[in-house]
Amino acid sequence: MDNFRTPTARGHKRTAVSIDVTVNGVLNFVDGRITDLSEGGARIGGASMPARSRCEIHYGGQVTYAVVMWSEYDRMGVRFPYELAHGALYNALKIARDASMVEPAQIFHSNRPTMFGRRGLS
Incomplete structure (x- = not known):
């Protein structure tokens, strides 16, 4: 029997964001930017x-609070x-998700019937 781990799907949808944060480690504070966020984790x-x-x-x-998984x-x-x-980070995630759900405006959409050429030749 193989001992390979099969990849599993993430439990949460990741969302692209740009959130400036301060990360406090044991000895220092570091400024960073969250670029990928979900309910379960983030990329900073x-x-x-x-x-x-x-x-x-x-x-x-x-x-x-967080645990560093990779660095x-x-x-x-x-x-x-x-x-x-x-909380504040969850609210920022909700706002980013809501903004990504807005569909782009259909600038060239019109209700004119489909026809060929300027004179409407079929």
């Missing part, structure tokens, strides 16, 4: 902390131990 650009470390994300006067030189992915269900 401009900030990097060691994988498996715990941190706090400060936004809108509130704190959201690169200038970005990291965090998981929230408690799903976002309220």
